[in-house]
Amino acid sequence: MSPTFATPRLSVIGANHRSASLSLRDQLFVDDGAAAEFLGELRRGGLHEALVLSTCDRVEVWASHADADAAQSLVGQALASRVGVAPAALSGQLYRHDGAAALRHVFAVTASLDSLVIGEPHVLGQVKAAHRLARDSGTCGPELDVVLQGAFACAKRIRTETQIGEGPVSIAAAAVQMAKDLHGDLSRSTALLIGAADMGELVAESLLSAGLGRLLVTAPRASRAEALATSLNGNVVGFETLRDVLADADVVVCSVGTRNITLTAEMMTAALKKRRRKPMFVVDSGIPGDVEPAVNRVDGAFLYDLADLEKVALEGRASREQAARAAWGLLEDEVAHFLKGRAARVAVPAIVSLREHCEAMRDAVLAEHPASPEDATRLLLNRLLHAPTETMKAVAAEGPEWQAMEKTLRKLFRLD
Template sequence: MSALAQRVVIVGANHRSSSLGLRDALYVDDASAPSFLDGLKQAGLAEALVLSTCDRVEVWCADTEADHATTLVGEAFAAKAGLTAEGLASHLYTLSGGEAVRHGFTVTSALDSLVIGEPHVGGQVKAAHRLAREAGTVGGHLDAFVQAAFAVAKRVRTETAVGEGPVSIAAAAVQVARDLHGDLGGCRALLIGTGDMGELVGESLLAAGLTDMLVTAPKETRAETLARTLGCHVLPFEDMRDGISGADVVLTCVGGRTPVVTADAVSLALKRRRRQPIFLVDAGIPGDIEPAVNRIENAFLYDLADLEKVALEGRATREQAARAARAIVESEATAFLRGRAARAAVPAIVALRDQFEATREKVLAEIGADVDPAEATRLLINRLLHTPTETMKSIAAEGHEWQTMEKTLRKLFHLEG
């Protein structure tokens, strides 16, 4: 089968085309992927991988006919979701050829996610590729496409800022903490209160490398529960001031009527710390930290509004970088498609060369060693052109294909006139 016959085809549903409920029904987890892919293979789709994430469920494949692939994938998805293929069809999109290549490159480069630059997308595509290889459903055509997608994603990451800048309040808090303290591995944090936003930011700090966190709250039982969730230790609430002195990051989420962290407490803590800075995150509504802390040197206080501004700046940075990233995707997709199309000519070129060589050897065998070189070359040219000439005359006589062939012939051999 020629490279020209094989086309990249993508069939699926994403966060723009379908509901979360439908994507949940279509979702193919890692444990189910081998049997799902084997079902596609048995049905006649030899090259396929399945990409299942929160944002999308797609099958990437290589097939000779987009309609054939669409039918097989639609039936497999319908069986997975317990729906009819006809009822599901309107919720699925099918992309083939250039559209599929551009989509795959865009997805792998994290430009089609709910959060542009989402760092986990490339890993999800790699995992899907690995599972498909293990299932025996990755051939040369699909593998070439996926490897090209990885290369494009790498170029986007290295040449643009699409993955830089925080896009959420929790990510913003992590960035500010890193800007102030550098590597968080040697830092200590104190989480005061058990509100949801405090837990979320605390989780993000721990995921970013912070290893030492204490949890305290007016109700010790709640502090103990949250500490178990985060894998941290509990600090008695009455020892909170001492905890602030030992913390590089203080995170509050109590939301009471009176501040739990006063300016005096922060000033005392900074004296004990020999003026080493403290990053304070007030995630409480109403606020938990006295506004006067803003006026204390080496105390860096951010509330939710401050962190939201940092996140908005990060989103703007990513959106701006995404324009440059999409230009890279378009350029690479065009180059990939041209390369695959050029490869499609290779079998015909090889066959033509083989035929010319066979004709040359036959002519040499017939004329012997004593024939005049000019006569030998005339005979060789006549032999090489005989069949094409007769075929062109026949096509010209029929008329309907000759104009196209003549243009091709003149372009192929740079003929004048």
Template sequence: MNDNRFILRPIIVGANHRSSSLALRDALFVDDAAQPFFLAALRQAGLAQAVVLSTCDRVEVLTMHHDAAVAEAIIAQAFAMRGHVTTDGLAGQLYTLADEAAVKHCFAVTASLDSLIIGEPYVLGQVKACHRISREAGLCGPEMETLLAAAYAVAKRVRSETAVAERPVSIASAAVQFARDLHGELSDCQALLLGAGEMGGLVAESMLAAGVHRLVVAAPRQSQAESLAESLNCHLGAFENLSELMPDADIVLTAVSGRHHLIGAEHIQAALRKRRRKPVFLVDVGIPGDIDPAVNRVDGAFLYDLTDLERLAMEGRATREVAAREAWTIVDAELTSFSRGRAARVAVPSIVALRSRFEAVRDQALAEAGGDAEKATHLLVSRLLHEPSEAMREIAAGGDGTKAEWDAAEQLLRRLFRLE
């Protein structure tokens, strides 16, 4: 018969942006190259199934094990070794989730509902990449595959049925959205970044990630421009040659924050003439601003500053918060369905054992009846009911102390056999 003590349970042990410090997550971080070794250590310690999800928001191990306490101890020890800290040093910064709580967390993470920025599209890809590494390491059994397949289905529903990922929620993503509104796909666009301010670098990085095929960096200080161009793996331009750089740029990002406007209406008009009136998108993230607001009055020039970008980002965050509530409804519904299916799978070994027992009794009754069908059916009914009847009598004869046990057994018997 099935022993519930050895049923594999979904268990998650980890640290995320709510439970732990950034310093600890940095120490525990397991990059792709290190994951096979980390997984091997978990296997050697006694985990037969495990997936490691390591991002800037979280470091988690999803495992299948019959004992949550044992799994927690194994994973905590692996984390301690990875981060060069003691297990006491991890106390209060790790969480352990088991059974339905672990499944719900897995669904929420995969659907990007548990991230610092709700709805970010890269999370699903990260989960799939970690899943692949685990599978290649031989640590993905059928239970793990079933859970992750369900998680991917949840993420797909959330993406297709809600607006959780439809609006930009950061200044950088807002800039990308405005650029796409003007130019469409960005794969044919060139961008120019003027200045080495942090926000300008973030926006430029997002533009590259969105498909911009060429980016030129120029800054008042050449050393800063060289450093930024190297980090972004892009081209370097001469800041003093601004008038020559501008006409080639479909997107102009400024992050100089100087005392005077760097770009005026006359600069844009000259660039547009050389561009044959092809429009230009300008993003000014300088404080104070680098681009004269009069540029907005130039036909073909579309200027957005930090106020414009922050407004769109705030609207996006509000939209995602509403959509997230709808998404959690999907997660709860899928969790109920998954839990019912899992409970049904847990019952399978007992059902198989019961069927095998009945078949054995049937074969014995047929053999003893010698071809007499009536005798065989009487023998079959008698023998199938003998042991359950004895057990029921023992429970009923146990006195008042077993009344609750008798009531439960009687209810189960009536439910199983549809007794009136």
């Protein structure tokens, strides 16, 4: 299939958990309140079709533009201005995908195949929210809209035909059951969510659904903690007070993902002393882990990471990997189907013009011979074939292009 016809004018520019630190992603983060102005800045720069996706894993701009280099320059400038640096300072931490590679990336992100925890359920809702914000801001045109509709259809198919989404939900359910086993009725318990990564949010949501009495939320960046606390109906506590509030928590869900230890054995020992050794259940959902492994040796602390919970919830990691392989197979099929459909749509304007041209000839011939169908059809046939015949003779006389034209002609009219 020719990429000239099949490949969308799509670019993805951004930073994610693989390319950039959490600190930089926090600085780049575009919350809902700032999205309209950010998209407006891109539109004023000439990028008329764009959305911004900001999650704990990534900050990306998905854009449709005829010039991918120009799109990258505009987005780089807009992101750099949020951090207060020159665009060149971000070049090593931003990536760009174009055309079919960008399409595959958008489909993978929307289907949660590019998440830290594959299959987590939040990202589809986050993409839909970004789509709504782009529409409201007037930056979601027809090119970007058809890509997003394809991505949503792909995500739905993957969740329907594979078990990719069951793993994270089962892991969260296992965490809830472990908390109940340790503390009994959760309505009398307090949970502390540290960080804003999606898996931690999913565990917190599951605890609340199970009747958790109180939820405290903290994060290195206060605005992220406030947004998450609002979403979960929890209370914000300052990150600088973590040592003090730790003793209030019966359940701790650590989901920061900074590649640094957030919760140490010494902190847990001090908190348990204040609690008079009342046990604490600790879920380390960070990737990599946020909790010092030595916490496992602290009397009264029960530490489980995602691998531990997966063992409780699933038959094993192999089942999730098998589901992921199946999901990627479906995604590749959906990308190919989308590109094939797009290629077919490219021909529509020419088909419409051809039909209009033939209809105009038909009307003219009928007007000249209204009483003689035989004369009218013969004249119509002659007029329809006159220009193509003259063109074919001229091309054949020139030589080089005739073979390809003849092949196309025979295929077009099924002459063989």
